[in-house]
Structures are given as C-alpha cells and as structure tokens.
Amino acid sequence: MEIAVAGGTGIAGSEVVRIAQQRGHRVRVLTRGNGVDVRSGDGLDALLDGVEVVVDALSTSTQSARVSTEFFTGTTSHLLAAGLRAGVRHHVALSIVGVDRAPHGYYAGKLAQEQAVQSGQVPWTVQRATQFHDFASQLYRNASVGPLHLAVRMLTQPIAVVEVATRLVDLAEAGPTGRARDIAGPREEQMSEMMRAWAAHTGRRGWMPEMGLPGAFGRALRDGSILPGDDADLGTVSFEDWLRAQPRG
Numbered sequence: 001m002e003i004a005v006a007g008g009t010g011i012a013g014s015e016v017v018r019i020a021q022q023r024g025h026r027v028r029v030l031t032r033g034n035g036v037d038v039r040s041g042d043g044l045d046a047l048l049d050g051v052e053v054v055v056d057a058l059s060t061s062t063q064s065a066r067v068s069t070e071f072f073t074g075t076t077s078h079l080l081a082a083g084l085r086a087g088v089r090h091h092v093a094l095s096i097v098g099v100d101r102a103p104h105g106y107y108a109g110k111l112a113q114e115q116a117v118q119s120g121q122v123p124w125t126v127q128r129a130t131q132f133h134d135f136a137s138q139l140y141r142n143a144s145v146g147p148l149h150l151a152v153r154m155l156t157q158p159i160a161v162v163e164v165a166t167r168l169v170d171l172a173e174a175g176p177t178g179r180a181r182d183i184a185g186p187r188e189e190q191m192s193e194m195m196r197a198w199a200a201h202t203g204r205r206g207w208m209p210e211m212g213l214p215g216a217f218g219r220a221l222r223d224g225s226i227l228p229g230d231d232a233d234l235g236t237v238s239f240e241d242w243l244r245a246q247p248r249g
Contacts, residue, residue, distance in 0.1 A: 003172055004028045004051045004088075006038055006058050006079060011132060012094060013057035015165030020055075023169065038075045044082035053090040053172045054083050054122075060109070068109025076113050080120040090176050091122040092168060097130045097182050098226030104217035123176035129164045130157045130184040130228060133242040136194035140204070143211070149199070151192035153212040154221040157228055158194070159185035160237035167233075184228035185235050191221075194239055203249020 003020050007013035008029035020027050028047055030036045036043035038058065048054070056079060060071045076093070083091055099111040117124045135158065143150040167183055192210045199208060212218050220226060 001025045001053060001173065002028070002051045003053045003055060004030055004048055006030045006054065006056045006075070008057070010057060010059055011134070012059075012161055012165055012168070013055075015161055016055055016057055016168050019162075019165050019169045020172070023173075025169075025172075038078060039071070041078035041082060044078060045085060048082050048086040048088060051083075051086060051088055053092060054079055054088050055168055055172055056091065056093045056113075057168070060106075062109075063105045065105055065108035068106045069112045070109075072109040072113035073116055076116040076120075080116070080122050083122045084120075088122055090172065091117060091120070091124045092171050093117045093124065093126050094164070094168060095126050095128045096226070097128045097184060097228050097232070098220070099128070101225040102217060102220030104215070104220065107217070125171050125177045125180055127164075127168060127171060127180045128182045129167075130159050130182075130226070132161045132164070133158045133185075133194075133237075133239050134161070136191065136198045136239075137202075139191065140195050140199060143195075147206070149195075149204070149206065149208050150211040151195045151208040152221075153210050154191035155188060155224050155227055156191050156194075157184040157186075157188050158239050159183060159235045160242060163235040163237060182228050182232040183235065184232045186238050188227065189239050197239075197243060198246075201243055201246060201248060 003025050005013050008017045017027050036047050062068050095110050099107045103111045139152050143152050
C-alpha cells in the first residue's frame with residue numbers, strides 16, 4: 001500500500017512511518033525536505049500522486065485557540081483538497097480524547113480539524129488518543145518559571161506512542177471507519193506525579209510545586225473531562241513501564 005504521512009518526523013508520525021515500513025508499505029513523508037509545505041499546500045499534488053492513504057499526525061506548538069485552529073484547518077484543507085485531486089481513498093487523522101468536552105487552547109484546533117475531516121469528500125477515519133507518556137517530560141521543560149519547574153495538575157490516562165502508531169497503521173490498512181473507538185493507556189495517572197517521577201528518574205533536582213492551569217481549559221484538565229469513556233480500547237504499557245525504559249540521569 002502507498003501511504004503518505006503528514007507529521008512523519010514527529011513523535012507519533014515517525015513511529016507510524018517505522019511500523020508501516022516494517023509491514024511492507026511504501027511510505028512518503030510529507031516534509032519540506034521532500035518538497036512539501038503542508039501549511040501552504042505547495043508540493044502536495046506531486047507527492048500524493050498514487051497515494052492510497054494519508055495519515056495526518058501533524059502537531060503544532062501553541063496553546064492559542066486561534067493559532068491552533070488556523071493551523072489545523074489550514075493543513076487539513078490542503079491535505080483533503082490535494083488528496084481528492086490525487087484520488088486518495090482514505091484520510092486518517094489523529095486527534096485527542098476529550099476535545100469536544102474541552103474545546104479550548106490547542107484542543108480547539110484539534111476539534112476544528114475533526115470537523116474539517118468529517119465534512120470533507122475523502123473517506124475518513126478519526127482516531128482519538130490520550131496523551132503520550134513522554135508528555136510528562138515535555139511539560140517539565142515547558143511549565144517553568146526561571147529555574148522553577150511546575151508540576152501541572154491534570155488527570156490523564158497516558159498511552160505509549162507505539163501503541164497509538166500501531167493503531168493508526170491498522171486503521172490505514174482496514175479502510176475508512178469514521179470515528180474509531182478511542183484509545184487510552186491502561187490506568188489513570190496524575191500528571192504532577194508523572195512529572196515528578198520523570199524528574200527524579202532522570203536526575204533533575206529541586207522543588208516542583210503543583211499548579212493548576214487557569215481558566216476553563218485548566219478545569220477540564222483537572223476534573224476528568226479529557227479521560228476516556230468506559231468503551232475505550234486500552235493499551236498495555238503503563239507510565240511506570242515506560243519510565244523504567246528511559247535513560248537515568
């Protein structure tokens with residue numbers, strides 16, 4: 001199968017590329033290095049020619065609802081339009097569990113992305129997943145004030161990125177299914193504890209006071225709005241399992 005991956009150099013996308021290639025699929029990575037600018041649409045027609053499935057694992061670094069929405073609606077519209085012209089038979093988009101219950105900040109863009117995919121003319125699948133285990137290390141680096149690192153109060157059910165990537169390749173092979181069953185990790189965790197555990201494991205020292213993010217989005221992170229429902233499929237790799245496999249500081 002000929003598969004194109006948007007965001008194929010990112011955390012999830014690179015795993016999708018690896019797993020798809022291991023299964024014998026021909027994979028095209030949609031990057032500027034390959035002559036494609038997904039934000040403008042330049043180069044998409046040429047690189048999608050002959051592609052059967054597009055997997056969209058794009059992400060952007062922002063907490064602005066406006067910026068996130070502009071990014072995801074723009075890139076999605078370009079992917080769908082070029083895919084339709086190229087005869088792409090299946091568009092698979094990675095989203096986040098709970099975006100409809102917490103449509104704020106970055107999540108606002110992901111919800112807009114889902115809506116664009118669902119209203120497009122290319123047959124589609126949307127896969128919502130919970131946060132990856134390494135989100136704890138990303139927040140450690142980003143949630144800081146000078147030398148002080150803040151432990152973010154957030155209920156999550158984190159999942160291994162390889163399990164999400166495997167699901168995305170499974171869906172690409174299976175054909176369009178609409179909204180796929182949500183996927184999440186095996187158990188609920190408190191992000192502040194995950195961050196402190198990661199910091200201790202990797203040799204980071206210092207006080208990490210717990211902090212709740214402000215506003216409606218912060219409340220949604222704390223009150224369980226972004227947790228999966230009872231019908232979600234669960235992975236097998238826990239945060240503890242993942243942390244044991246990480247290099248020690």
